[in-house]
Amino acid sequence: MTSLAPAPPPLDGRVHLPPQRVIEDTPTRADRNFTRVTTAAGVSVLVVLGLVGVFLLLRSQGAFEDMGFAFFTTTEWRMDPPEFGVLGLLCGTVLVAIIAVAIAIPLGTCAALFITNYATSGLRKLLTNLVDLLAAIPSLLYGIWGFLYFGAFIVPLSEWLTENFGWIPFFATEPNATLTGSMFIAGIVVSLMVLPIVASVAREVFAQAPPAEKEAALALGGTRWGMVRTVVLPFGKGGIIGGSMLGLGRALGETIAVSLLLPQVPEVTIKVLENGGATISGFIALRAGNDIAIPGLMAAGLVLFLMTLATNMTASLIIARSRSGAGVEA
Amino acid sequence: MTVIDRDIQDAPPPTDGLGGDPPPGRPERPVRLSARRRPTDLVLADHLTGVASAASATAVTWVVVARLTDGLGWFPFVVISYLFFVGLFTIVTTDRLGWLTAKSRLATVIVSTGAIVILIPLVWLVGYIFVRGIQALRLSFFVNDLTGVGATDSATAGGGAHAIVGTIEQVALALIITVPLAVSCAVFLNETSSRLRRPVRIFVDAMSGLPSVVAGLFIFAVLIIPFAEKTPLFGYNGFMASLALSMVMMPTITRTVEVVLRLVPSGLREAGLALGASRARVVWSVVLPTARSGLTTAIVLGIARAVGETAPLLFTSFGYDLMNANPFNGPQDSLPLFVFKNIKQPSDAAIDRGFAGALVLMLLVLSLFVIARIIGRDRGTSPSLVARLARSRGAAR
Numbered sequence: 001m002t003s004l005a006p007a008p009p010p011l012d013g014r015v016h017l018p019p020q021r022v023i024e025d026t027p028t029r030a031d032r033n034f035t036r037v038t039t040a041a042g043v044s045v046l047v048v049l050g051l052v053g054v055f056l057l058l059r060s061q062g063a064f065e066d067m068g069f070a071f072f073t074t075t076e077w078r079m080d081p082p083e084f085g086v087l088g089l090l091c092g093t094v095l096v097a098i099i100a101v102a103i104a105i106p107l108g109t110c111a112a113l114f115i116t117n118y119a120t121s122g123l124r125k126l127l128t129n130l131v132d133l134l135a136a137i138p139s140l141l142y143g144i145w146g147f148l149y150f151g152a153f154i155v156p157l158s159e160w161l162t163e164n165f166g167w168i169p170f171f172a173t174e175p176n177a178t179l180t181g182s183m184f185i186a187g188i189v190v191s192l193m194v195l196p197i198v199a200s201v202a203r204e205v206f207a208q209a210p211p212a213e214k215e216a217a218l219a220l221g222g223t224r225w226g227m228v229r230t231v232v233l234p235f236g237k238g239g240i241i242g243g244s245m246l247g248l249g250r251a252l253g254e255t256i257a258v259s260l261l262l263p264q265v266p267e268v269t270i271k272v273l274e275n276g277g278a279t280i281s282g283f284i285a286l287r288a289g290n291d292i293a294i295p296g297l298m299a300a301g302l303v304l305f306l307m308t309l310a311t312n313m314t315a316s317l318i319i320a321r322s323r324s325g326a327g328v329e330a
Numbered sequence: 331m332t333v334i335d336r337d338i339q340d341a342p343p344p345t346d347g348l349g350g351d352p353p354p355g356r357p358e359r360p361v362r363l364s365a366r367r368r369p370t371d372l373v374l375a376d377h378l379t380g381v382a383s384a385a386s387a388t389a390v391t392w393v394v395v396a397r398l399t400d401g402l403g404w405f406p407f408v409v410i411s412y413l414f415f416v417g418l419f420t421i422v423t424t425d426r427l428g429w430l431t432a433k434s435r436l437a438t439v440i441v442s443t444g445a446i447v448i449l450i451p452l453v454w455l456v457g458y459i460f461v462r463g464i465q466a467l468r469l470s471f472f473v474n475d476l477t478g479v480g481a482t483d484s485a486t487a488g489g490g491a492h493a494i495v496g497t498i499e500q501v502a503l504a505l506i507i508t509v510p511l512a513v514s515c516a517v518f519l520n521e522t523s524s525r526l527r528r529p530v531r532i533f534v535d536a537m538s539g540l541p542s543v544v545a546g547l548f549i550f551a552v553l554i555i556p557f558a559e560k561t562p563l564f565g566y567n568g569f570m571a572s573l574a575l576s577m578v579m580m581p582t583i584t585r586t587v588e589v590v591l592r593l594v595p596s597g598l599r600e601a602g603l604a605l606g607a608s609r610a611r612v613v614w615s616v617v618l619p620t621a622r623s624g625l626t627t628a629i630v631l632g633i634a635r636a637v638g639e640t641a642p643l644l645f646t647s648f649g650y651d652l653m654n655a656n657p658f659n660g661p662q663d664s665l666p667l668f669v670f671k672n673i674k675q676p677s678d679a680a681i682d683r684g685f686a687g688a689l690v691l692m693l694l695v696l697s698l699f700v701i702a703r704i705i706g707r708d709r710g711t712s713p714s715l716v717a718r719l720a721r722s723r724g725a726a727r
Contacts, residue, residue, distance in 0.1 A: 027609075034610030038522055041514030042530040045584075048577065049533050052540075052548045059551040110444020118441055127445060129703060134452050136631075136699045138638020140666050141692055144673050144684070145455045157405045192451050199448070223434030246539065253541025255641035256670065281543045281641070288546075288644035294555070301547045305540070312539035316532055 049309075056302040062295030071299060077266050077283075084296050086303050088266025092183060092277040093304070096258060097251035099187025099272065100194050104251075105244050107191075108198030112236075115199075116206040117228055128203070135196035143257030146189035151261065154188060155179045158273045170270055177274035184272045186261040186279075190254050194247035201246060201319065205239025206232050238322020245315030249308045258282035280304040376435075379422050387414035416440070456692065463689025466682040471690070476651040481675075485682030492653040493668035493687060496568055499657040500647065500664055501636050503572035508579045509629060513618075515580075516587035521599075521613055538581035545577040546642030554646070568657030571647035571664065575636045583632040590624025591617060627706035634698040638691060640666035665691045 027035070063071060066082040074085020115127050158179045165171040173179070209232045217227040259282035266278045280300050287293050391411035419439060423432035466485040474489035515534070519527055549570050557564035564570070594617050602612035618625065643649070648661040649671055656662075665687055672684030 030608040030610045034608070034613070035522060035524075038514050038518035039524055039526065041511050042518035042524070042526060044511065045515060045530055045533050045537060045580070046526075049537055049540075051552065052544065055548060055551045056544075059555065107444050107448055110441045111448045114441045114445035118438060119445075127449075130449055130452060133696075133699055134448070136634050136695055137452075137455065138640070138666065138691065138695060140638060140640045140669060141455065141459055141688055144669070144688060145458055148673070148681070149458055150451075150454075153405075160406055192455075195448055223430055225434035225437035226430075228437065249539040253539065253543070255541060255543040256666075260670075260673070281541050284543050284547065285641050285644055289648065298547065298551060301544050305544050308539055308541055308544075309536050312536045313532060315539075316535045 052305060053302070056298050056305060060295050060299035060302050063299035066295070075266055075268050077293075077296070079293055079296075082296075084293075086280065086300050088268050089278050089280045089283050089300060090303070091268045092262065092266070093252055093279040093281070093307075095270065095272055095277065096183050096187045096190055096254075096262075096279055097248055099184060100190035100251040100254075101198075101244055101248050103188060103191035104194040104198050104247050105240070108195050108243065108247070109202050109240055111195070111199045112202035112206050113228060113232070115203050116209075117224070117232060128200075131196050131199050131203075134192065135200070139193055139254060139257045142189055142193055143260040146185060146257060147260040150189065151180055151185045154185045158182060158184055162273050171273055173271055173274040177271075179274060181261065181263050181275040182273050183262065183277040186258050186277070187272070189257055189261060190251050193254060193257070194251050197247045197250055198240075198243045201243030202236060202239050205236040205243075205319075205322075209235040238318055242315045242319030242322065245311055245318060249311040249315060252311060253281055253304065253308045254279075255281040255285050259285040375426070379419065379426070383415050383419040383422060387411045387418055390414050412443070456696075459685065459688050459692050462682070462685040463687075463692070466686040467689055468686075471686055475653045477653075479651075481677050481680070483679060485679040485686070487679075488683070490663075490665065490668050490683075490687045490690065492650070493663040493665045494690070495653065495655055496647065496657070496662040496664040497637060497666075499655070500568045500572045500575060500643075500662070501633055503569060503657060504575040504579055504636055505629065505633065507572065508576040508583060508632065511576075512580050512583035512628075512632070513587055513625065515584045516591055517613055517617075519584070519588050520591040521609070521617065534581050534584050537577070538585065540577070540581075541641070542574075542578050542639050543641035543644075545574045546645035548577070549574045549642070550645040562659045565659075566646065566648040566661045567659055568647050568654075568662035568664075571643050571662070572657070574642035574646045575639060578639055578642060579632040579636045582635045583628045586628035586631055587621075587625060590621045590628065593624070594620045623705050627702045630698050630702035630705065634695050634702065637698070638666055638695055640670050643667050665694070 063084070067074065067085060071085045073087055074083065075088035075091075077084040077088070111127070111131060115124050115131075119127060161171050162173045162179075166173070213231045213235075214227055217231050218224075222230065258279045262277045262279065262282055263275060264278040264283050264286045265276060266283065267276055269276060281304055284297050284301055284304075287297055388411050391407060391414055394410070395407060416436065416439060420432050420436050423435050427435075468486050468489075470486070471489040471491070472494065473491050475492035476488040479488035515530070518524065519531055519534075553564045553573070554566065554570060558566070598616050598620060599612055602616045603609070607615070643664060643666060647664060647667070649667040650661040650663045654660050654662045669684045669687040669691060672680045672687065675681065675684075
């Protein structure tokens with residue numbers, strides 16, 4: 001590990017220090033094997049992710065040959081004659097993810113604040129476990145719950161929104177449109193899956209807010225909210241942003257629930273309250289086993305892969321760079 | 331555990347310096363304060379304010395709803411009464427205690443609401459799956475497959491034994507692949523000083539956000555498309571599914587193990603190295619055994635994650651209605667696929683059968699989760715370290 005240089009020769013020849021022992025790190029065979037094995041395991045992650053990109057690119061070549069750049073500007077998805085593109089899917093994916101994250105950020109942040117700054121210690125443990133449990137429930141179960149049951153509860157809300165706020169393009173609907181199977185419902189269900197991610201990242205960051213600063217705020221006569229607003233929230237800003245980005249990544253890639261909830265017809269629309277919409281992952285899941293469409297699906301998968309990769313990496317970087325995120329497991 | 335508890339209690343109360351530490355040299359004596367003022371304490375009037383605001387908000391909303399409109403849905407009703415409640419509560423508190431306190435109380439109310447709102451869907455979802463699932467779940471579900479079950483048969487006909495067998499085999503295979511890899515990767519991240527650690531950590535993070543459908547698509551693209559016609563080993567089968575599942579499981583286990591390894595006191599490592607052990611020996615005989623319970627937790631969490639994954643299976647094991655106990659040959663069913671397929675059928679009986687599967691899946695995940703928590707509660711690290719962590723956490727309160 002460390003190798004100490006031998007002592008300098010005595011200057012005047014009188015003082016004879018014992019020769020200093022050289023400590024050196026000579027790895028044994030076991031050590032070398034250990035390093036090799038662990039490094040291989042670590043690098044395998046890089047290799048696998050690289051291979052994912054390479055193979056999706058290879059397999060999707062047919063799609064890019066058929067469509068060229070128009071793949072990114074075409075909404076329809078027809079195989080015969082080949083006329084397909086990712087634009088409609090991309091639109092749905094992004095809209096659902098934005099709705100999900102827009103709901104999850106305030107709720108997740110509130111839950112994290114409550115757990116770290118308001119709850120008693122017993123309640124804190126319970127809530128932390130429940131939030132983790134929310135993350136552990138498979139997305140399939142969220143999907144069937146939303147598909148067969150919960151969606152119906154949102155329909156009156158959608159009606160109310162479109163009646164009263166229909167002048168906002170976001171909430172507009174066609175007259176007499178069906179309001180089930182909408183991106184709004186999908187977004188709400190996905191937000192439940194995003195919530196635990198936002199909440200747990202924010203919680204870990206809030207818990208690290210320096211106690212001295214919090215006490216100082218309280219000692220100066222600040223109220224609890226004053227303390228939270230001036231110390232905890234600024235300290236945890238990076239965590240909130242990073243957690244939201246991670247949640248966005250999860251929302252973009254959410255598959256099974258969305259494939260059940262949306263009709264999966266690609267279209268470009270911002271009318272989120274009415275039946276319609278498709279997301280990349282849900283669409284891929286729906287088309288599984290349909291052999292004609294494979295290059296197109298691979299191309300769509302590649303787009304999804306790159307999008308989530310970029311989002312997640314940005315999130316990791318934001319969390320790691322922020323003042324509070326040094327020791328946080330995102 | 332008793333040692334730990336005492337250790338925590340003996341530690342000086344880190345934050346509330348009201349009493350002050352006893353001066354050195356004198357015997358410790360409990361310091362009594364005449365009246366301790368706690369600005370966060372709630373008195374009766376505070377509770378009354380809350381209850382009264384809630385009651386009058388509900389009443390006002392009810393009057394508005396009954397008189398002015400011909401009935402609202404439940405959701406607008408809840409939202410409007412909540413808004414009334416917040417408004418009334420703020421006004422009353424401002425009147426009693428001033429705007430500053432009112433603002434703080436308002437924030438408390440909103441933050442608590444957020445925390446409660448999170449839990450409603452959890453209870454709702456679990457309850458719904460339970461109620462729907464228990465109706466169609468019979469013991470025969472664990473014994474039969476779907477042999478001879480037609481579209482007109484009742485929900486209790488047939489069962490999901492083939493799916494359960496498939497899930498067990500696929501997850502077990504995935505574990506055999508993943509655990510050594512993930513643990514070595516975590517050891518690489520935590521116990522070596524390689525320059526590659528940073529990129530690997532970033533990519534492990536990125537991989538944990540990899541959409542699971544892409545994992546399935548990847549296995550499909552790499553193995554099934556080119557080799558399926560040459561050998562059944564690379565056709566649609568359970569083994570392909572476990573490969574895809576291990577891609578999903580790997581980052582979960584790696585990151586949990588890494589956190590656990592970080593908790594192993596470095597003194598133990600140094601002691602091992604100082605005794606002349608090789609690094610491999612130290613990891614194998616000191617670090618990993620110390621973190622044993624944490625490793626188990628990580629693996630259980632990984633299983634819980636993989637058991638419920640559906641999307642990667644659509645491209646790899648494909649699903650099959652009959653028993654296929656051989657994961658290396660031919661399509662195989664698993665619980666999530668069983669649920670997914672049945673739920674999407676137009677017959678009520680099939681949907682109910684799907685819910686029975688969903689209940690089994692949910693109970694499986696819940697029990698795995700509870701097991702992970704129970705094992706993880708007693709992290710196998712040295713008491714002093716746990717106590718130190720607990721203390722620093724207490725200080726943050």
